[in-house]
Every structure is written in C-alpha cells, then in structure tokens.
Amino acid sequence: MNNDSSVAALADSLRSDVRRMRPGERLPSSRSLVERHRVSPVTVSRALGLLAAEGLVVTRPGSGAFAAERREAAAEPADFGWQAVTLGDRSVDAAGVSWLLTPPPEGVIPLSGGYLHPALQPVRALATAAARAARRPHAWETPRLGGMPELRAWFARTVGGAVSPADVEITSGGQQSLTTVLRALLPPGAPVLVESPTYLGALAVARAAGLHPVPVPVDADGVRPDLLGEAFALSGARVFYSQPTFHNPTGTVLSEERRARVLDVARAAGAFVIEDDFARHLGIATPPPPLLAGDTDGRVVHIASLTKATAPSLRVAAVIARGPVAERIRATQLVGEFFPARPLQETLLELVSSPGWPRHLRAVRAALRSRRDAALAAFARELPELRVNRPAGGLHLWVRLPDGVDDTALAEAALRDGVLVSAGRPFFPAEAPAPHLRISYGTADSEAELAEGVRRLGEVLNS
Numbered sequence: 001m002n003n004d005s006s007v008a009a010l011a012d013s014l015r016s017d018v019r020r021m022r023p024g025e026r027l028p029s030s031r032s033l034v035e036r037h038r039v040s041p042v043t044v045s046r047a048l049g050l051l052a053a054e055g056l057v058v059t060r061p062g063s064g065a066f067a068a069e070r071r072e073a074a075a076e077p078a079d080f081g082w083q084a085v086t087l088g089d090r091s092v093d094a095a096g097v098s099w100l101l102t103p104p105p106e107g108v109i110p111l112s113g114g115y116l117h118p119a120l121q122p123v124r125a126l127a128t129a130a131a132r133a134a135r136r137p138h139a140w141e142t143p144r145l146g147g148m149p150e151l152r153a154w155f156a157r158t159v160g161g162a163v164s165p166a167d168v169e170i171t172s173g174g175q176q177s178l179t180t181v182l183r184a185l186l187p188p189g190a191p192v193l194v195e196s197p198t199y200l201g202a203l204a205v206a207r208a209a210g211l212h213p214v215p216v217p218v219d220a221d222g223v224r225p226d227l228l229g230e231a232f233a234l235s236g237a238r239v240f241y242s243q244p245t246f247h248n249p250t251g252t253v254l255s256e257e258r259r260a261r262v263l264d265v266a267r268a269a270g271a272f273v274i275e276d277d278f279a280r281h282l283g284i285a286t287p288p289p290p291l292l293a294g295d296t297d298g299r300v301v302h303i304a305s306l307t308k309a310t311a312p313s314l315r316v317a318a319v320i321a322r323g324p325v326a327e328r329i330r331a332t333q334l335v336g337e338f339f340p341a342r343p344l345q346e347t348l349l350e351l352v353s354s355p356g357w358p359r360h361l362r363a364v365r366a367a368l369r370s371r372r373d374a375a376l377a378a379f380a381r382e383l384p385e386l387r388v389n390r391p392a393g394g395l396h397l398w399v400r401l402p403d404g405v406d407d408t409a410l411a412e413a414a415l416r417d418g419v420l421v422s423a424g425r426p427f428f429p430a431e432a433p434a435p436h437l438r439i440s441y442g443t444a445d446s447e448a449e450l451a452e453g454v455r456r457l458g459e460v461l462n463s
Contacts, residue, residue, distance in 0.1 A: 005106075010037055010047040018056050021067040027057065029064060092208045096200040096426045104420045109453035112422040113443040114248070114308065114395065120367050120442065121311045122360045125351060133346030143342040146170065146330065147318070151349045155304055155318040161293040167322050169330055172340040173315035174278050174305035178241075179205050181274055181301055181319060184332040185239050186211055193231050193240040195223050197427035197436075199248045199276070202241055213429040216240070218247065220389075222254030225261035232269035239272050245287045246279035249427050249438040250398040251391025259291055266299055272325065275302045281309035281361055282442075283393035284369045298323035306348065308395070309364060316340055316348045368393070374447035375439065378454035383461065388439075395442035398424075401435040401461075410461065411437065419456040 010033075018027070028036070033044045048065050051057040059065045104110045115121075133139055146152065147170025155170075156163045171177040178201075186192060188210030194202060196215030206213050214235045216228050222244060231237065242262070244254035254262070266273050275291045292302040298321070305317035321329055333339075351357060372390075375397060379388045387400040401407055401424075411423040424436025437457075444450045 006039055006043050007046045007050065010039055010043055011050045013037070014047060014051060015054075015056060018051065018067050023067050023069045025067045026063075027065040027067070090210075092204075094204060097204050099426075100200070100422070104415075107418060108415065109419045109449055109456065110443045111439050111441075111450070111453045111457070112420045113440050115312045116308070116364065116395075116442050117445060119445070120364055122351065122356070123311070125354065125356050125360065126311060126314065126347065129350035129354065130343070130347045132350050133343055136346055139343055139346055141342065143339055143345060145334065145339065147340070148342070148345045148349060151316075151345055152318070154349065154352055155320070159290060159292060159302065159304060159320060161289070163292065163320055167320050167326060169319045169321070169326070169333060170340055170345060171317050171319055171333060172337060173307055174276065174303055174317045175201055175205070176315070176337065177303045177305070177317045177319050178202060178274070178276065179209070180333045180336060181303065181329060182206060182209055182211065182239075182241075183336070184329045185272055185274075185301070185325070190239075191235040191237040193228065193235065193237045194429055195242060195247065196429055197249055197424065197432075198241070198429065199243060200426045202276070203426075203429055206241075215429045217433075218250060218252060220252060222247065222252050222258050223262065225258055225265050228262060229265045229268070232265065232271060238270065239274060240266060241274045241276065242291070243276045243278070244291055245277060246282060246391065246394030248279070248394065249396050249422070249424065249436075251389055251394050251396055253287065253392055254291075256288060259288070259294060263291065263294060263299060267297070271299075273300050275300050277302060278305045278308055279394045280304070281306065282364065282368060282395060284365055284372065285392040287393060292320060298325065301325060301329070306352070309361065310348075310351070314344065314348060316344050368395070368442055371441045371444070371447055371450060372397070375441040375450050375454065378451040382454050382458035395440050397439040397441060399437040399439055401437060403434065405435045405461075407432075407435040407437055410435075414457055414460045417456055417460050419453045419460075421457060 030041060030044045034041055048057060048059060052059055056068055057065045058068045100112065100114055149165060151170055152165040152168040155168045156165045171180065182205060191212045191214050192206055193216050194213045195218045197218065203213055214231055214237060216223055216231045223242060228240065244259065246253060262273065273291060277290050280287055290302060292300045302320040303317060304320065307314055319329055376388060376390060379386060389398045391397065407423040408425055411421050414421050422438040424438060425432045441450060444453060
C-alpha cells in the first residue's frame with residue numbers, strides 16, 4: 001500500500017472512532033496509533049491532519065488530539081437557486097480534463113493519463129533539487145518579472161535557433177501557458193483553428209474563454225496544410241493551435257515538408273501559430289527542430305513544458321514569443337497570476353542543471369520505447385484486427401476501432417472490467433469521423449500490467 005492510501009485508510013478508521021466519541025474526549029496517543037495500526041508516525045500525523053482540516057479533531061501540542069465540538073446540522077438545505085439567474089447560460093465543461101486527471105479506482109489498470117508513472121519520474125532528484133532550492137538565499141521572495149534569468153537562458157538554449165533569453169517568459173505550466181496565450185491573442189467569440197483530433201484540454205480552455213474551435217484534419221504526417229489554408233479562408237481565424245511533435249492523441253510528428261508549408265499558410269493568412277511543444281523530451285526517436293526554429297517573422301508562439309518529462313506538480317513552463325505579441329503575453333500573465341512560484345522555478349533550475357538530468361532523459365526514452373513495443377505486441381496478440389499507430393515519441397497509441405463501435409460506451413465498459421482507457425470522441429472539436437481509443441503506455445506500473453490491460457480490453461471488445 002502506498003503512503004497516500006495508508007493515510008486515507010487510517011483517516012477513515014479514525015473518522016469512525018471520532019464520531020462515536022464525546023466532544024473533548026482525547027484520542028489515543030500517536031505512539032498507540034502507530035502500534036495498533038502498524039503504520040509510521042508520519043502516516044499518523046498526516047491522518048490526524050486530515051481530520052483536523054475536516055473539523056473533526058483538534059490537536060493541542062504537547063497534549064494530543066481531541067474530538068472537536070460537533071456542528072449543529074442546518075435545519076434545511078440552503079437555497080442557491082438565485083445563482084442560476086445571476087450566472088446566466090455560460091458554463092465551463094471540465095469533464096474531459098477531469099477524466100484525465102482522476103486516479104483510477106483500486107485494482108484498475110491505467111491505460112489513460114498524461115503523465116509518466118511515478119517509477120519513471122525523477123522523484124529523488126526532484127526532492128534533492130527542491131531541498132537545495134528552498135535553502136537558496138531569497139528563495140521565497142518575489143522573483144524577477146518574466147522569470148529567473150538563468151531559467152530563461154536555459155529554455156532559450158534548449159529551443160535553439162535565434163531565441164534569446166529576453167524572448168522567454170516563465171509560466172506556471174503548459175495548461176496555464178495556453179490559457180494565457182489564447183487570452184492574449186484572441187477576444188471572446190473569435191474562431192481558433194485546431195487540429196482534429198487535438199488535446200482535449202486545449203478545447204476546454206478555448207471554449208471556457210468563449211472561443212470557437214474550428215477543426216483541421218490530421219493524417220499520418222500531421223495537419224494537412226491544404227485544409228489549413230481553406231480553414232483560415234472560410235473562418236477568418238487568425239490563430240492556429242498545433243502540436244507538431246508527438247501530437248496528443250495521435251502521436252504523429254509533422255513532416256519536415258509540411259512544417260514549412262504550415263508557416264507559409266499562416267503567413268499568407270496573417271495569423272499566429274501556437275506551438276505546444278509539450279512532449280519534446282519524451283522522444284523515442286530524435287524529434288525535428290521546433291516550428292519556432294524556422295520562424296523568421298514572429299509568427300510562432302512557442303510553449304515549452306517539462307512537466308510531462310518530470311512530475312505532474314512541477315508546474316513550470318515557458319512561453320517564447322517575439323515582437324509586440326511578447327509584450328501582450330507578458331502583460332496578460334502579469335495581471336492574471338503575477339508570477340510562477342519562485343521555489344518551483346529554483347527547483348526546476350536545480351534539476352535541469354544537474355548531471356543527472358541527461359541521464360534521466362535517456363532512461364525515460366529507453367523505458368518508453370520498451371513500453372510502447374510491449375503495448376504494440378499486446379495489441380498484435382490480443383486484438384490483431386485493430387489498426388494501431390507506432391509513435392516515435394510521446395505517451396500514447398491511437399487505436400482505430402471497427403466502424404459502428406461506440407468508443408465512449410466501450411471506455412465505460414472497460415472501466416467496469418478493470419482497465420481505464422480514453423474514448424477518442426472527446427478529442428475531436430466536432431463530429432468524429434471514426435471511433436478511436438487513446439491508449440497511454442507511460443502510465444501503467446509495468447510492461448506486464450500493460451499486457452494485462454490490453455488483454456482485459458480485448459475481452460470487453462470481443463464480448
């Protein structure tokens with residue numbers, strides 16, 4: 001049992017005990033709880049902290065923990081009906097993002113998700129980096145606006161080309177970067193071109209901002225430039241959101257010839273290209289240079305994130321832009337969130353400056369190659385009739401289902417049978433042309449678990 005589940009289990013047990021106690025009655029000592037439940041003192045401390053946060057216990061240093069006074073139950077539920085009128089008909093749909101971020105139930109094999117399994121995350125290196133960062137002078141003071149100069153310089157070197165540190169804005173993760181960039185570039189009600197399918201978090205952000213996503217189809221070589229040009233002409237859009245490298249969900253890499261054509265099409269339309277480069281460090285094969293490297297006139301707004309290659313809570317990224325748009329983005333971030341937390345910036349700088357950083361990236365690439373191949377072998381064995389891509393990087397397989405299969409119903413049935421997968425339909429900004437599943441090979445515990453997950457999926461699909 002991992003530490004978080006141990007804390008939750010102990011809190012559940014103590015919660016039941018506390019509700020049977022009189023207010024002010026003392027709980028057993030921490031030492032007694034350690035012995036009785038066979039857990040560590042840290043687990044006891046965290047469980048009591050949870051109950052204190054819920055208002056069920058009161059802790060008194062040197063005296064112990066005591067059952068809190070019980071709150072009187074309200075005579076009847078509050079009436080919040082007035083809020084519906086005041087809020088109006090605008091809503092934010094977080095269902096797709098919530099699905100991706102919710103941990104699977106106990107016993108369910110996770111073949112969905114956007115982060116590396118904890119065994120592949122640099123947990124020890126992050127702990128060391130965070131400890132060093134916290135001890136740095138001024139670590140908890142206001143950082144330099146725009147981000148720490150050393151971190152901006154690191155991102156500029158990593159991206160390459162003609163990028164300078166002054167072009168880099170440090171932000172609070174890729175999702176926040178996308179929110180900031182879309183707010184900076186487009187007013188509510190404007191169209192924004194997106195690949196079809198695309199990252200469903202981008203669709204959620206765009207719709208929450210009052211934008212209208214317009215689909216541009218993707219094939220095995222990435223977005224189709226001919227249809228991109230038509231979409232610009234028909235919609236009047238001035239922004240195209242793109243994931244040219246290890247696209248989510250399809251895993252495609254925009255071909256070299258198409259990269260130049262995409263920039264030409266955007267130039268002809270007088271439009272910006274948002275390049276979401278979230279998976280560059282998850283390459284099984286060496287990825288091509290970013291679109292930004294071929295941009296000569298400030299056409300590309302580049303989002304670089306390290307969260308996928310590190311850990312979910314390391315919410316630090318960079319937005320790289322040149323010209324007046326860079327100032328618009330900086331101002332939008334400043335009024336929206338002030339700045340990313342300095343300790344996280346310091347931690348990331350410690351991590352990427354350490355000798356272990358390149359070793360970690362090599363280990364991740366090797367593990368993803370092995371896991372991808374294990375997942376493909378499992379599909380070939382269990383579901384040979386399905387068409388599955390072979391991505392050169394990233395975390396996902398894109399599985400074409402037989403015509404007539406309801407991918408959403410299949411994903412729900414698979415969850416009931418112990419395997420978590422993502423239906424393809426939510427990744428399309430409009431109607432899906434065919435049913436698909438997105439299968440994540442970086443989230444499972446092991447290659448054996450990957451194989452078992454595909455086996456369970458096969459049983460559901462063939463039942």
